[in-house]
Amino acid sequence: MKQKLVTLLQQSVEALKSEGILEQELSPKINIDHTKDTRHGDFSTNLAMILAKSAKTNPRQLAEKIISSLPEDSTVSKVEIAGPGFINFFINADAQFQIIGQIHNAGNKFGLSDIGAGKxxxxxxxxxxxxxxxxxxxxxxxxxxxxxxxxxxxxxxxxxxxxxVNDAGRQMDILATSIWLRYLEECGELITFPSNGYRGEYIREIAFSIHKKAGNEYRHPSELVIEHIPDDEPQGGDKEIHIDALIDRAKTLLGSSLYHDIFQAGLSVILGDIKQDLEEFGVxxxxxxxxxxxxxxxxxxxxxxxxxxxxxxxxxxxxxxxxxxxxxxxxxxxxxxxxxxxxxxxxxxxxxxxxxxxxxxxxxxxxxxxxxxxxxxxxxxxxxxxxxxxxxxxxxxxxxVLYRGKEKVPMSTRSGEFVTLRQLRSEVGKDAARFFYVMRKSEQHMDFDLKLATSKTNENPVFYVQYAHARVCSVLRQLDEKGWKRDLLLGMENLNLLTEDHETALITTLSKYPGALERAALQYEPHQLIHYLRELANNFHTYYNAHQFLTDDATLRNARLNLICAAKQILANGLTLLNINTPESM
RNA sequence: GUCCCGAUAGCUCAGCUGGAUAGAGCGGCCCCCUCCUAAGGGGCAGGCCGGGGGUUCGACUCCCUCUCGGGACGCCA
CATH class of the missing domain: 3.40.50.620 (HUPs)
Known part of the structure; x- marks a missing residue:
């Protein structure tokens, strides 16, 4: 629709050029926006205000000329000049309704495009x-x-x-050494664990399974392990020097082959865990x-x-x-x-x-x-x-930044004191976690209150959007229970019955989906898609509360069903793209 | 000190590549189920868009500057 208006305006600009009203070499970027206020029509352009200066006239006069040389088009019902020189377009209802058929035809492909051209x-x-x-x-x-x-x-x-995968470097050596030291503890050696080592419980688990499988194969007496090792920080030494010395000792005592075993065991367990974790997260x-x-x-x-x-x-x-x-x-x-x-x-x-x-x-x-x-x-x-x-x-x-209520949760990988992604998922679920994460602009600091996110009382916006989807499904189930059947064609033929304000608002929102998706993608801002979906859900819920869909009048009923099914489709397309589930009932 | 990010309603945040009267959720107050799930809807209250300059027909948005937060500035990864 936007593209169509752009084309019409281009033609108008060309016409004005040949009349000498506009300069020949002018090739203005034509901006079409959805209006915020329905009194301003459906779309507006600021073209006249942009060109007024070079045309040496005031915006409203120029707007007048642009409009008069605008080609006739059946989709446009009215064109107005408003405010400082906006040109507002009112779109024919019939043309607006087309979006419902388009969504139905394209299904889960609706909104996709080839702007990227396969790059x-x-x-x-x-x-x-x-x-x-x-x-x-x-x-x-x-x-x-x-x-x-x-x-x-x-x-x-x-x-x-x-x-x-950063599977090389000092951090990995610290990891391998940490595992080995825990393993030695497992063997019964008395070890003072380095302050700079990895202290997480998972290190012990890896050490445990190595010990279970290999027994004492990697064991060395603790005296040899700590012999001539410089003091750790708590003893007044340098923790970096201390751990580096321990790494060297591990390599010396174990030899490169056995050291590599420990290293590899740690890497494969942890990387395997990460892979599984991400997969469960839909990544x-x-x-x-x-x-x-x-x-x-x-x-x-x-x-x-x-x-x-x-x-x-x-x-x-x-x-x-x-x-x-x-x-x-x-x-x-x-x-x-x-x-x-x-x-x-x-x-x-x-x-x-x-x-x-x-x-x-x-x-x-x-x-x-x-x-x-x-x-x-x-x-x-x-x-x-x-x-x-x-x-x-x-x-x-x-x-x-994590909060538990008002309290900041300290996080440090080394100290082992951190909330894992897995914990978060098990507490709030994949859908809520993904939705929450992506809801905010990425470069924005984020306060993540675990108490709020883990509370069962749902202030969680993800349910709001999912619920809209579930509600449409529910309506379709009710339809079935009443013994009615959905008549797609009848509905499509009677879309012009959708004249309520809530209906036009919903239709307008539906038509914005491809643009919202495109912007979110090109600007690397998925939160824009989230906001769109919330707006769509809001439009739907409002409509739901204001009007009955399952009316006795089959023409109106089917027209409305087509509309809400289009809404359901877009909700599903958007949520699926973000890897969030679309429940049929809640 | 240099650089990056941020500052919008009581709280958490949007504001669509400069547009018309700055929005949502939560919290507060008031309403709406003989009706398709009230996990919903409607309404009210609540704002010098951090301060000050500038560009523009027009600025929350762009430029400069200041203030206040967060972060980064390794022969670490």
């Missing part, structure tokens, strides 16, 4: 270190990332969802990309070689630096440490090189907001690799 987009998200279960902070990234990806898919992009990935493979297959070396070849690497103080400051970063960054190990950032450069090589037209990274300082250096790396860094789009997600 390849990669969305990388969650990518939490596999050192423990996902917590509620990761949950937000998961919900947001999958929503963004699914929305882009819906408007015709070819989307690939990916999880980058799936095409690719789980391992950081370690980048190191093992030489990609990291290759990436550094390319940077070196372009003259972006130099040596200083025993380390290798990338001169990212030449490319917009605030300072240069180390890529190979003085101990010969490459940094996390080096892996990241290789990873993005890999993404580029895979030929994505657009790369979207979803990161926690605390990583925003990384954006310039990654973009710098992409430029250094000869790529267009505008291909990379980093979306930031603020952490959710």
């Amino acid at each position: 390849k987009v990669q969305v990388e998200f969650v990518s939490a270190n596999p050192t423990g279960p996902l917590h509620v902070g990761h949950g937000r990234g998961a919900a947001y990332g999958s929503a963004v990806a699914d929305l882009l898919q819906a408007i015709g992009y070819n989307v690939s969802k990916e999880y980058y 799936t990935f095409q690719e789980w990309f391992s950081e370690r493979t980048l190191m093992e297959d030489g990609s990291v070396k290759e990436a550094l070689k390319r940077l070196d070849k372009e003259g972006y690497l130099y040596q200083k103080e025993g380390a290798t630096w990338f001169s990212s400051s030449k490319l917009g970063d605030e300072k240069d960054r180390v890529v190979v440490r003085d101990n010969g190990q490459s940094t996390y950032f080096a892996s990241d450069i290789a990873y993005h090189m890999n993404k580029l090589d895979r030929g994505f037209d657009q790369i979207i990274n979803i990161w926690g907001a605390d990583h925003h300082g990384y954006i310039p250096r990654v973009k710098a790396a992409m430029q250094a690799l000869g790529a267009d860094d505008s291909k990379l789009n980093v979306l930031l997600v603020q952490f959710a």
